Amino acid sequence: MSDSLSPAFHHPAAEAAIAALSGLFGDRVVLSQSVREHHGHGESFHATQMPDAVVFVESTAEVAQVVRLCVHHRIPMVPFGAGSSMEGQVQAVEGGICVDLSRMDKVLAVRAEDMDCTVQPGVTRQTLNTFLRDRGLFFPIDPGAEATLGGMASTRASGTNAVRYGTMKDVVLAMEVVLADGRIIRTGSRARKSSAGYDLTRLLIGAEGTLGFITELTLRLFPIPEKIAAAVCAFPDLESAVSCVVATQQCGVTMSRIEFADTAQVAAINAYCKTTFPECPVLFLEFAGSPEAVDAEIAIVQSLAEDFGGGGFDWAETEEARRALWHARHMAAYAALQVRPGCKGLPTDVCVPISRLVECIAETHKELEASPLPAPIVGHVGDGNFHLMIVFNPDDPAELAEAERLDRTLGERALAMGGTCTGEHGIGLGKTGLLALEVGEALAVMRTIKGALDPLGLMNPGKLFPKDPVS
Amino acid sequence: MSDSLSPAFHHPAAEAAIAALSGLFGDRVVLSQSVREHHGHGESFHATQMPDAVVFVESTAEVAQVVRLCVHHRIPMVPFGAGSSMEGQVQAVEGGICVDLSRMDKVLAVRAEDMDCTVQPGVTRQTLNTFLRDRGLFFPIDPGAEATLGGMASTRASGTNAVRYGTMKDVVLAMEVVLADGRIIRTGSRARKSSAGYDLTRLLIGAEGTLGFITELTLRLFPIPEKIAAAVCAFPDLESAVSCVVATQQCGVTMSRIEFADTAQVAAINAYCKTTFPECPVLFLEFAGSPEAVDAEIAIVQSLAEDFGGGGFDWAETEEARRALWHARHMAAYAALQVRPGCKGLPTDVCVPISRLVECIAETHKELEASPLPAPIVGHVGDGNFHLMIVFNPDDPAELAEAERLDRTLGERALAMGGTCTGEHGIGLGKTGLLALEVGEALAVMRTIKGALDPLGLMNPGKLFPKDPVS
Numbered sequence: 001m002s003d004s005l006s007p008a009f010h011h012p013a014a015e016a017a018i019a020a021l022s023g024l025f026g027d028r029v030v031l032s033q034s035v036r037e038h039h040g041h042g043e044s045f046h047a048t049q050m051p052d053a054v055v056f057v058e059s060t061a062e063v064a065q066v067v068r069l070c071v072h073h074r075i076p077m078v079p080f081g082a083g084s085s086m087e088g089q090v091q092a093v094e095g096g097i098c099v100d101l102s103r104m105d106k107v108l109a110v111r112a113e114d115m116d117c118t119v120q121p122g123v124t125r126q127t128l129n130t131f132l133r134d135r136g137l138f139f140p141i142d143p144g145a146e147a148t149l150g151g152m153a154s155t156r157a158s159g160t161n162a163v164r165y166g167t168m169k170d171v172v173l174a175m176e177v178v179l180a181d182g183r184i185i186r187t188g189s190r191a192r193k194s195s196a197g198y199d200l201t202r203l204l205i206g207a208e209g210t211l212g213f214i215t216e217l218t219l220r221l222f223p224i225p226e227k228i229a230a231a232v233c234a235f236p237d238l239e240s241a242v243s244c245v246v247a248t249q250q251c252g253v254t255m256s257r258i259e260f261a262d263t264a265q266v267a268a269i270n271a272y273c274k275t276t277f278p279e280c281p282v283l284f285l286e287f288a289g290s291p292e293a294v295d296a297e298i299a300i301v302q303s304l305a306e307d308f309g310g311g312g313f314d315w316a317e318t319e320e321a322r323r324a325l326w327h328a329r330h331m332a333a334y335a336a337l338q339v340r341p342g343c344k345g346l347p348t349d350v351c352v353p354i355s356r357l358v359e360c361i362a363e364t365h366k367e368l369e370a371s372p373l374p375a376p377i378v379g380h381v382g383d384g385n386f387h388l389m390i391v392f393n394p395d396d397p398a399e400l401a402e403a404e405r406l407d408r409t410l411g412e413r414a415l416a417m418g419g420t421c422t423g424e425h426g427i428g429l430g431k432t433g434l435l436a437l438e439v440g441e442a443l444a445v446m447r448t449i450k451g452a453l454d455p456l457g458l459m460n461p462g463k464l465f466p467k468d469p470v471s
Numbered sequence: 472m473s474d475s476l477s478p479a480f481h482h483p484a485a486e487a488a489i490a491a492l493s494g495l496f497g498d499r500v501v502l503s504q505s506v507r508e509h510h511g512h513g514e515s516f517h518a519t520q521m522p523d524a525v526v527f528v529e530s531t532a533e534v535a536q537v538v539r540l541c542v543h544h545r546i547p548m549v550p551f552g553a554g555s556s557m558e559g560q561v562q563a564v565e566g567g568i569c570v571d572l573s574r575m576d577k578v579l580a581v582r583a584e585d586m587d588c589t590v591q592p593g594v595t596r597q598t599l600n601t602f603l604r605d606r607g608l609f610f611p612i613d614p615g616a617e618a619t620l621g622g623m624a625s626t627r628a629s630g631t632n633a634v635r636y637g638t639m640k641d642v643v644l645a646m647e648v649v650l651a652d653g654r655i656i657r658t659g660s661r662a663r664k665s666s667a668g669y670d671l672t673r674l675l676i677g678a679e680g681t682l683g684f685i686t687e688l689t690l691r692l693f694p695i696p697e698k699i700a701a702a703v704c705a706f707p708d709l710e711s712a713v714s715c716v717v718a719t720q721q722c723g724v725t726m727s728r729i730e731f732a733d734t735a736q737v738a739a740i741n742a743y744c745k746t747t748f749p750e751c752p753v754l755f756l757e758f759a760g761s762p763e764a765v766d767a768e769i770a771i772v773q774s775l776a777e778d779f780g781g782g783g784f785d786w787a788e789t790e791e792a793r794r795a796l797w798h799a800r801h802m803a804a805y806a807a808l809q810v811r812p813g814c815k816g817l818p819t820d821v822c823v824p825i826s827r828l829v830e831c832i833a834e835t836h837k838e839l840e841a842s843p844l845p846a847p848i849v850g851h852v853g854d855g856n857f858h859l860m861i862v863f864n865p866d867d868p869a870e871l872a873e874a875e876r877l878d879r880t881l882g883e884r885a886l887a888m889g890g891t892c893t894g895e896h897g898i899g900l901g902k903t904g905l906l907a908l909e910v911g912e913a914l915a916v917m918r919t920i921k922g923a924l925d926p927l928g929l930m931n932p933g934k935l936f937p938k939d940p941v942s
Contacts, residue, residue, distance in 0.1 A: 185912045200916060251694070
């Protein structure tokens with residue numbers, strides 16, 4: 001690495017570390033501005049913070065090699081999958097080495113008889129489901145983005161199916177992980193349940209790469225249901241729609257998806273996806289199971305929807321129509337951003353006990369009416385989880401401040417209702433203040449664990465924990 | 472505490488610690504031989520190891536007080552609920568103070584609309600379900616014993632319903648925990664899902680009281696299904712019965728219970744419970760849901776059972792008959808012990824991927840035929856989890872050695888098949904060697920976490936970790 005070629009390194013150890021890395025990985029160590037910029041941000045509004053270099057790893061052994069080298073040089077390391085994180089999880093806040101795992105993209109094994117599979121962390125959810133399609137199985141966790149499974153585990157992601165299938169914590173059976181000192185461990189097994197010692201699998205899921213880098217995942221799969229039926233139902237107002245969802249859950253109806261969108265969000269989706277959903281508060285619903293069970297559930301939910309003034313079900317009759325419906329729903333965040341082209345979005349992610357959901361959304365809606373910023377609402381309301389996409393002009397400090405105020409107020413509202421500040425996006429850079437508020441003294445325990453497993457603090461520094469220790 | 476009254480203290484700091492405890496808790500500090508003996512063992516074969524004293528705590532603040540006092544005196548502390556653990560989890564291997572939480576037995580809140588509740592750790596599963604019965608809700612996790620919910624969380628327990636409802640890790644939303652230094656933390660929230668930082672709830676579930684003492688739990692509840700139907704089905708041999716279960720799982724049938732018992736176990740149950748089940752390999756089955764869904768599932772499973780030579784379903788028609796059926800199944804471990812009165816039982820607890828279950832049970836059965844010890848088999852086969860109760864004469868070292876050999880061999884067999892040595896009982900004193908074999912290098916990570924959160928090693932010492940560090 002000649003001086004004339006080297007960029008302005010952010011981290012003081014960067015030059016030496018990159019020289020050593022280049023010796024091992026050759027042109028898979030990339031210093032170009034465009035690649036570093038691409039790896040310096042996810043899908044959030046947070047400012048890009050470039051790593052000093054990106055190394056494209058291709059095996060667990062290589063990940064361990066990179067980690068040991070970074071430890072030797074005392075330089076931070078940040079894992080990177082698809083770059084679809086929502087809270088600034090991939091920003092290299094201290095510079096350092098970005099470990100791009102996207103080339104570790106092999107489905108290593110599918111065991112149909114056990115309904116599980118083993119994948120490398122760079123496999124995306126769509127790739128996995130395409131791979132599985134002919135086997136009658138699917139993987140249910142579906143954040144909107146084309147995220148990698150390693151990234152989804154790291155943020156404890158979920159999506160529209162969580163009300164039926166749970167979140168990443170529920171579907172990961174086992175992992176291989178490279179620790180902060182380069183040791184490689186395996187957690188869990190292919191057994192469906194285990195009481196064998198501390199649950200390191202669950203500790204590492206949601207740790208956002210601050211305790212170890214996931215290099216392999218064994219995942220539960222599910223049989224594609226015999227019958228699937230999806231519909232959109234329009235409601236006179238937000239409260240009716242959400243109350244209807246609450247009622248279905250209290251009846252024990254096990255729908256596979258129950259998604260809410262408010263008028264602004266439906267309008268945004270229609271504009272972005274060229275769809276023609278009714279521009280009012282709607283529920284997107286999916287029923288799945290045996291034909292008898294599906295028919296019975298549809299009858300119950302139709303009757304409940306009528307009770308709450310729902311305007312009949314508009315069915316997506318064909319598989320193609322059903323795919324189009326869910327594709328449109330998954331585009332919600334991107335659609336919301338197009339409400340004000342050139343603007344950025346601050347996504348909120350609260351999740352509250354379902355009995356408080358109507359109140360929480362209604363209070364939030366009221367506050368939004370008094371705010372100058374548009375903020376379409378969409379939600380996995382079967383779980384009590386909903387998102388605003390607060391759209392603001394990044395060049396206007398007042399708008400950013402207003403977006404952050406709305407985010408903070410909503411987070412505090414959810415906590416006061418017994419909820420959480422993040423249902424599925426994680427903490428990253430964006431929710432550290434709310435995390436401290438939410439978990440209190442438990443934050444000190446998290447810091448103790450971080451200190452024990454990554455004593456040099458090199459794994460994804462600046463994420464998850466508030467900057468100034470509060471406890 | 473006068474010398475003449477004091478028993479022979481096991482731990483050197485016992486006398487001073489007990490004097491201090493007595494000053495705070497008066498006659499709730501108990502030194503009597505009978506109480507100490509009762510608290511020195513669970514339901515396992517492991518020799519009783521008495522604590523030096525038992526303190527009956529009544530609040531979280533008192534637990535914290537006891538913990539701080541034990542830390543001050545550097546004396547071990549062992550949590551105790553119902554004393555129903557299967558692997559020696561409550562034995563006071565270094566003496567010290569037993570913290571009996573059974574008087575913390577209040578159901579603090581039931582929120583029917585959110586389908587959750589908050590309980591103290593001494594509430595037992597039956598007490599909770601009796602409390603809930605009129606509300607149309609139930610708590611599904613059901614180990615055989617009348618265990619406390621704190622103990623069940625500590626061992627990551629499950630039971631017959633796990634195939635449908637999961638294990639303790641899946642139904643605990645939040646906890647209050649007293650840490651090894653007396654700090655009180657709250658983990659989780661009432662939100663159905665969260666990505667807020669490290670999953671301390673899951674880390675503490677299954678930690679067997681080695682990282683903290685659970686003083687409050689918020690639990691998910693479920694609607695009592697509209698229709699429940701239970702039946703027994705006899706099979707010509709073990710392979711047919713287990714293969715039938717595997718087939719139901721691969722069809723995506725969501726039965727609420729699928730339990731297997733071999734001929735020896737059915738005979739033991741019949742003798743102990745005065746039941747008249749057919750004395751051959753059987754499945755105990757339960758279907759639950761909407762009447763339409765239940766009827767559809769019964770039709771599928773009946774047809775599968777016929778394919779595997781199953782002899783028709785013997786239905787428990789009334790609720791009373793159904794309760795009697797599951798009571799008999801829950802008595803399996805006690806019934807097995809009565810095969811040889813005066814003997815003890817070593818319970819195995821392996822769990823394997825379901826594709827290996829037939830092979831694992833068949834190989835085990837073959838080995839048992841060549842062993843002098845009776846060992847009825849019963850299992851939550853829908854999960855791949857099954858138990859032998861190896862019945863041996865505790866006064867005959869050769870029999871104990873043979874029981875331990877069978878346990879070890881079966882554990883190794885399960886690990887070789889990608890399974891776990893413990894599906895639901897935990898490690899305690901009994902499975903530490905197998906834990907080391909199962910988790911490998913991850914054991915060192917567990918030790919690091921233990922060292923960070925309980926640096927003095929006072930919380931339930933001697934449990935979970937093998938005596939001699941293997942890594």
